[in-house]
Amino acid sequence: TMLFLCSLCVALSAALVQAVADVTENIEVLAFLPQNNSYLFSSARVAPAVLYAQRRLEADARFSGFRFNVHFEDSDCVNGAMFALVERACARKPHLILGPVCEYEAAAVVRLASHWNVPVVSAGALAAGFSKKKTEYAQLTRIAPSYVKMGEIFAAMFERFDWRSALLVYEDDRQERNCFFTLEGIYHMLHDVDMKTYPLDDGVALDTDKVLQNIVDTEAVVIMCMPAEKIRELMLAAHARQLTGGNHMFFNVDLFNASSYGNGSWKKGDKHDNNAKQAFAFLNTVTLLRTVKPEFEVFSEEMKASVKKAEFQDCNDCADVNMFVEGFHDAVLLYAIALYEATKHGYSKRNGTEITSRMWNRTFEGIAGPVSIDENGDRNGDFSLIAMTNTSSGTYEAVANYFGGNGSFQLLPGISADRFTLKGQRKPPPEITEKSCGLGVSALTGVIVGAVLGAAMLITFYFIRKNYKITIERRTQAEECNTAKHRQLREDSIRSNFSV
Ligand SMILES: *[C@@H]1O[C@H](CO)[C@@H](O)[C@H](O)[C@H]1NC(C)=O
Ligand SMILES: *[C@@H]1O[C@H](CO)[C@@H](O)[C@H](O)[C@H]1NC(C)=O
Ligand SMILES: *[C@@H]1O[C@H](CO)[C@@H](O)[C@H](O)[C@H]1NC(C)=O
Ligand SMILES: *[C@@H]1O[C@H](CO)[C@@H](O)[C@H](O)[C@H]1NC(C)=O
Ligand SMILES: *[C@@H]1O[C@H](CO)[C@@H](O)[C@H](O)[C@H]1NC(C)=O
Ligand SMILES: *[C@@H]1O[C@H](CO)[C@@H](O)[C@H](O)[C@H]1NC(C)=O
Numbered sequence: 001t002m003l004f005l006c007s008l009c010v011a012l013s014a015a016l017v018q019a020v021a022d023v024t025e026n027i028e029v030l031a032f033l034p035q036n037n038s039y040l041f042s043s044a045r046v047a048p049a050v051l052y053a054q055r056r057l058e059a060d061a062r063f064s065g066f067r068f069n070v071h072f073e074d075s076d077c078v079n080g081a082m083f084a085l086v087e088r089a090c091a092r093k094p095h096l097i098l099g100p101v102c103e104y105e106a107a108a109v110v111r112l113a114s115h116w117n118v119p120v121v122s123a124g125a126l127a128a129g130f131s132k133k134k135t136e137y138a139q140l141t142r143i144a145p146s147y148v149k150m151g152e153i154f155a156a157m158f159e160r161f162d163w164r165s166a167l168l169v170y171e172d173d174r175q176e177r178n179c180f181f182t183l184e185g186i187y188h189m190l191h192d193v194d195m196k197t198y199p200l201d202d203g204v205a206l207d208t209d210k211v212l213q214n215i216v217d218t219e220a221v222v223i224m225c226m227p228a229e230k231i232r233e234l235m236l237a238a239h240a241r242q243l244t245g246g247n248h249m250f251f252n253v254d255l256f257n258a259s260s261y262g263n264g265s266w267k268k269g270d271k272h273d274n275n276a277k278q279a280f281a282f283l284n285t286v287t288l289l290r291t292v293k294p295e296f297e298v299f300s301e302e303m304k305a306s307v308k309k310a311e312f313q314d315c316n317d318c319a320d321v322n323m324f325v326e327g328f329h330d331a332v333l334l335y336a337i338a339l340y341e342a343t344k345h346g347y348s349k350r351n352g353t354e355i356t357s358r359m360w361n362r363t364f365e366g367i368a369g370p371v372s373i374d375e376n377g378d379r380n381g382d383f384s385l386i387a388m389t390n391t392s393s394g395t396y397e398a399v400a401n402y403f404g405g406n407g408s409f410q411l412l413p414g415i416s417a418d419r420f421t422l423k424g425q426r427k428p429p430p431e432i433t434e435k436s437c438g439l440g441v442s443a444l445t446g447v448i449v450g451a452v453l454g455a456a457m458l459i460t461f462y463f464i465r466k467n468y469k470i471t472i473e474r475r476t477q478a479e480e481c482n483t484a485k486h487r488q489l490r491e492d493s494i495r496s497n498f499s500v
């Protein structure tokens with residue numbers, strides 16, 4: 001009888017354990033992705049990656065206690081995601097939010113989610129303002145390297161090559177403002193550098209003479225973010241004016257379309273091709289350093305098949321697995337790991353604070369390689385510098401890499417540092433103290449817009465336009481600028497609604 005009782009006991013406890021394991025926790029995931037395929041992170045591109053990750057989790061015994069129910073909502077890069085979130089959350093709050101990518105839309109969603117203690121993981125929300133996690137963006141984890149992380153490669157180069165001034169030239173559409181936010185990240189990272197900014201109006205023809213005059217005046221490293229045609233136009237003009245001779249450095253930032261570089265963006269099939277090839281020999285492009293491991297190929301093939309099935313029209317780079325596709329896959333994985341750990345330690349799946357904190361300050365294996373998230377919940381970024389290495393064929397290669405994990409900038413073998421030496425650099429200019437500062441000027445206009453919104457829109461709009469024409473400011477006391485910059489995203493989002 002003793003033996004019988006004992007085995008009964010074992011059987012019972014086994015059944016009990018089984019019963020516990022059978023209680024699967026439903027995890028509601030709300031993903032915000034645009035239906036509009038003109039975005040690199042559109043639902044048709046990214047959703048297959050999220051579902052791929054979901055299937056991987058289902059097959060993994062560690063996560064057998066969870067069922068991930070993914071619900072996709074449209075995001076229109078304005079307010080769509082916020083409205084959808086509010087409406088859904090009235091019935092039931094999600095356990096995890098993926099996206100949105102667009103800055104202004106993300107700002108609203110992340111503020112709400114942080115208030116509700118719901119983790120948000122996004123491969124977007126890359127603007128500097130989101131680095132402030134203490135309060136309104138507390139629940140945000142960024143699974144793709146932010147613009148400030150990208151700024152690190154510039155900081156490393158400015159230090160290594162002893163460059164002292166920079167001219168930031170960017171096109172500003174004042175809606176999504178991708179180039180504005182991209183260069184703002186660099187602005188944050190360059191300390192003790194004399195900086196000027198030169199915003200260009202969206203849709204207005206480039207006044208190359210004016211830009212070139214600024215380049216001549218500043219003796220600076222020129223950092224550009226604008227459409228490929230404008231880059232080409234400016235490089236052609238700069239080359240014609242012999243500004244490419246070594247007194248200036250030219251950079252552009254193109255994080256998301258790296259595939260096109262091997263293809264030679266100087267080539268357009270017009271009569272300027274030959275000059276453009278010569279001019280582009282002096283252009284350096286900062287892009288994401290992407291690693292590939294064998295497992296990635298399977299993923300990549302599957303993504304390409306899904307995209308093919310979606311049958312987009314007008315789509316050149318559709319087949320590429322871009323950073324957003326990769327990022328949202330890894331987002332699901334990272335959340336699952338954190339959730340698993342948190343529940344194992346007795347926390348509820350609703351405890352966003354706990355789960356989010358477990359996503360931060362850790363390295364895990366993503367679909368393409370290791371992903372490291374810093375102590376502030378932002379991914380460390382690796383970047384490459386691409387430049388023309390064969391001037392007769394006009395082909396590009398990576399010439400240097402920057403690793404965010406250890407902050408090391410490495411020239412690749414066979415690449416000489418001479419390439420980056422500025423000839424005839426002036427002595428450092430004297431300190432000039434001014435109240436306003438570079439990109440910070442938009443914070444200023446933001447305050448004004450906020451104050452008079454609804455009362456004198458026309459006057460304000462006129463003011464902004466006037467302010468934006470040419471904003472050349474000298475960078476000054478870091479302290480003052482930083483406070484202004486931290487407020488920037490909040491105030492910009494006020495203006496975004498206004499200018500849309
Ligand atoms: C998709 O987005 C592009 C760029 O933002 C816009 O021009 C286009 O009108 C949008 N298409 C639709 C169907 O909303
Ligand atoms: C990538 O770059 C090529 C060439 O510059 C351009 O034609 C294409 O539209 C770009 N794709 C995206 C998605 O930006
Ligand atoms: C360059 O890219 C364009 C569009 O992405 C493509 O049509 C063309 O065939 C490419 N050229 C080469 C030489 O790869
Ligand atoms: C969530 O976890 C934190 C520890 O990270 C704990 O202090 C807090 O009480 C938990 N909140 C809830 C609602 O359980
Ligand atoms: C981050 O992790 C390291 C070790 O993995 C630890 O020493 C450090 O204290 C952690 N930082 C925070 C803020 O938790
Ligand atoms: C540059 O490209 C041309 C044409 O493709 C090739 O013949 C030449 O060997 C290349 N030069 C070097 C140094 O690789």
Ligand SMILES: *[C@@H]1O[C@H](CO)[C@@H](O)[C@H](O)[C@H]1NC(C)=O
Nearest residue numbers: 403404405406407408409410
């Ligand atoms: C930094 O990290 C990269 C990749 O993780 C590695 O290849 C490189 O050697 C490291 N550099 C230093 C100076 O530790």
